[in-house]
Amino acid sequence: MNLRYGLQAKFLAMMGLALLVVLALMTLLWVRQARMQRAVEEVSRDAMTDMVDSALHRRGEGVVAQLAESLSNPLYYFDLDAIGELGRATLRQPGIGYLIVYDVEGNVLHDGTEEIPSYGKRMDDAMAYEVIAARALHTQSDQRVMDISAPIMIGNQRLGGVRVGFDLLEVQRYQDGAVADLRTRLSELGRRQLLWVGLLSLGLVGLGGLMLVLIQRSLVRPIRQLADSARAIEEGQFDTSMPVSHRHDEVGDLMRAFGRMGQSVARHDREIRRMAYTDALTGLSNRLAFRETLDQRLLELRGAGRQLALLFADIDDFKRVNDTLGHDAGDEVLLQFSNRISDTVQRLGGGDAKLARFGGDEFVILVQAGQGQGGDVRQTASRLAEALVEELGQPILVHDRQVFLGTSIGVTMFPEDASGALSLMKNGDIAMYQAKVAGKNCYRFYSRVMDQAAERRMHLEQELRGAWERGELSLAYQPVYRLSDGVMVGAEALLRWLHPEHGQVAPSVFIDVAEQSGLIETLGPQVLRAACGDAARWPTRAGGPPLFVSVNVSPRQLRSGDLPLVVSACLRDSGLPADRLHVELTETAVIGDEAHASTLLTKLRTMGVKVWLDDFGTGFSGLSHLRRVPVDGVKIDRSFVADVLRDPDDLALTTAIIAMAHSLGITVVAEGVEQEGQYAILRERGCDLAQGYWLGHPVAIDEFLALLG
Structure with a gap:
């Protein structure tokens, strides 16, 4: 127990x-x-x-960066509908609380809503100051929201920015x-x-x-x-x-x-x-991808004694396609151009060639000799440029219409012209511009002289702006005579520039600058209005016909489409009868789109205004235009008149022009008559009117009135 x-x-x-x-x-x-x-x-x-914060941060930066890039074109063109569509698509994504598109001053342009109640208001929240000041992708947050913003750029120009708020409370x-x-x-x-x-x-x-x-x-x-x-x-x-x-x-x-x-x-x-890194329209590399490739190639070639060439190709008169046929047709033209360029580069550019679209109508090609390969890169670039000019000069079929454009190409070499990417790209732009100045549809190699020419041209353009308002520009009038009896029947209005420092500037210089820079679209209507006003005050001579005034119209004015409205306003304000105004256009101005030109010229003729083709015979199609373009007169180019006494071919061509024009009921005017013999032979061959230094120099309005007195 x-x-x-x-x-x-x-x-x-x-x-x-x-x-x-x-x-x-x-x-x-x-x-x-x-x-x-x-x-x-x-x-x-x-x-x-860590995971959510990293993912949200990465996602947010990706969304904002992509959105900023997508908004560049809509913001540049101030397309609020396109901005709204992109904004609403972004707001529909989960976790996004708000979206604001703003301009460079910090004013709201769009918030993704239909009504945009905050439009025009300045952003004044606690994060707004850093958002407006930021020049790159910028992230800031508090306990409730992560705010990510990015500037919206077009090239090096900042158009504004976009900011997106991600809801941290939901996370x-x-x-x-x-x-x-x-x-x-x-x-x-x-x-x-x-x-x-x-x-x-x-x-x-x-x-x-x-x-x-x-x-x-x-x-x-x-x-x-x-x-x-x-x-x-x-x-x-x-x-x-x-x-x-x-x-x-x-x-x-x-x-x-x-x-x-x-x-x-x-x-x-x-x-x-x-x-x-890819151009959305053509699928080619874009400026960013090309720049990285160029930097890498230059790093590899520096000190290696090998060459590299850049070809800058710009479509001639591409704006005319968008203006006349629409942007869809413009996109189709760009696609066809890019395909032609790609085929040509693959055929002649070599295995290391690189093609990119820099935006708009500008394409850039990098050409170099491959590792261990011989050959002259400059010669390769020349062959490629020649082939591109020929290939891109062929007509393009767009919307069942043939469009003739062509291309201007500038070529720059490494290391001869520059050793850095920025300098090479600038030189290529300068050479391409010189190709356009040389007449377009051609190519030019860069030379250091072009820098000086570009600088002088830029300075001249700056001084030309406002020259009319400062009284430096004026009109001179060159008499036009009837050959049959020697009676003055009118005068051509010519623009002259008296520069306060350089004196008289040649019209061939400053008119080309005005045409290339777009200033001609402002100067043209001013010249037309002044010429109509002067002609309306010319006295009527006893027994003689009322004097007409002829005014040159640039291709840009013709392409803009509002020429008939401008002419009508000038006639109305000046009181000049429409039949006393003659509008002169160069033959090349109507070649690119004869249908568009024919429509505008028909409207002018319906008003009673006479239409003349200037510099006739120097275009690509010659007399064929007389059948398709409604004109009242042609002006035989001075190059034919100058040799009419010495060159049988020029005499025969001049005689043929006169006969053909008369058979169509068209008046013939000879310009550049500087000898009595030229006057006599032109009268003998039946030419209607003439002008030139032998008959009368261009004179100011006071001197011209004295001739009439």
Whole structure:
């Protein structure tokens, strides 16, 4: 009995000790489990915070950068509808709270809504100052929102900017919900573990160890893998391999979701890079991609004694296509041009040639000799430029119409012309401009003399602006005589520029500058109005016909389409009868689009205004225009009149022009008559009118009135 009592006591003691041990183990396990749960929560929260913050930041910058690029053209043309469509498409993306497109002053241009209630208001929120001042992609945030902004650029010009707000509270709610869900499931897992420990106390240690292993493998390791992947994405390694899981639980779902998110981020990164480096219309490399390629090539060639050539090709008179046929036709022309250029470059440019579209109607080609290859790069560039001029000069069929454009190409060489990318690109632009000055549809190599010419031309353009208002520009009138009886019948109005420092500037110089810069669109109507006003005050001579005044109209004025309205306004304001105004256009001005020119000239003739073709015989089609373009007279170019006494061919051609024009009922005017013999032979061949230094020099209005007196 005492023995049993002693064994019982020992047993109880042992049981009590075992119970204490179990309780201690359970307590220790509970403590350990609680710590593990907190550690897992912290690791999970940190990993999710890093992942979500990185992903949101990357996504936000990508969205804003892409949006800023997409908004450049709509903002440049102030197309609020296009801006609104892009804004509403962005606002529909999840997690975006607001969008604001603003100008350089910080005034709101669009907020993505239909009504745009904030239009024109200045941004005055706490983040607005940094947004307006930022000159690059800029991110700032507070507890509620992450604000990402970017300037909207067109070339080097800043048009404004765009800012997008991403809702951080939504992200925080998502993160808190995920952590709470993880905490709940960890707690449930702990309760099951303690239940098994209570039922199987003898296997407590083993079960505890097993649970630690399970937790390590099922939670800590996957979360660590996710954290490693998140850090790789944060460092910009978007194509890093994502952890793969075949588990069908929450952790498996989390890992698969993270994998899909990583693939989406990588896909968007590739798409953004493609959009950033590719021209959307033609699929060619854009300016950014070409510049990186050029910098790399120059780095490789520097000091290697090898050459490189840049060809800048600009479509001649491309604006006329957009103005007359529409922008869809312009895009079709650009596509056909890019295909022709690509084919020619592949055929003649060599394997290392690089073609890019810089925007608008400008294409750039890089040509160099490959590693270990011989050949003269300058000769290759010349052959390529010649082939491009010939190929691009062929007619293009657009909307069932043939369009003749051509191209002007400037060529610059490395290292002869410059050693840096910026200087090479500037030189190529200068050479291309000189090709246009030389008559277009040709190519020119850069020379240092072109820098001086470009600088002089720019200075002349600046001084020409406002010259009319300063009284430096004036009209001179050269008499036009009837050959049959020598009676003056009218005069041609000629623009003259008396520069305060350089004196008289040759019209061939400043008229070309005005034409190329677009100033002619302002000067042309001013000249027309002044000439009509002067002619309206000319006295009527007894027994003589009313004198007409002829005014030259530039190709730009013809292409603008509002010439009839300008002429009508000038006639109305001056009181000059329409039949006393003769409008002169060069033959080349109507070659490109005869249908458009014919429509405008028909409107002028309906008003009673006479239409003459100036410099006739120097165009590409010659007499064929007389059948298709409604004109009242032609002016034989002075180059034929100058040699009419010495060159039988010029005499025969002049005679043919007179006969052909008369057969069509068209008046013939000879310009540049400087000898009595020229006057006599022209009268003998039946020419109607003539002008030139032998008959009378261009004189100011006062001297011309004296001739009439």
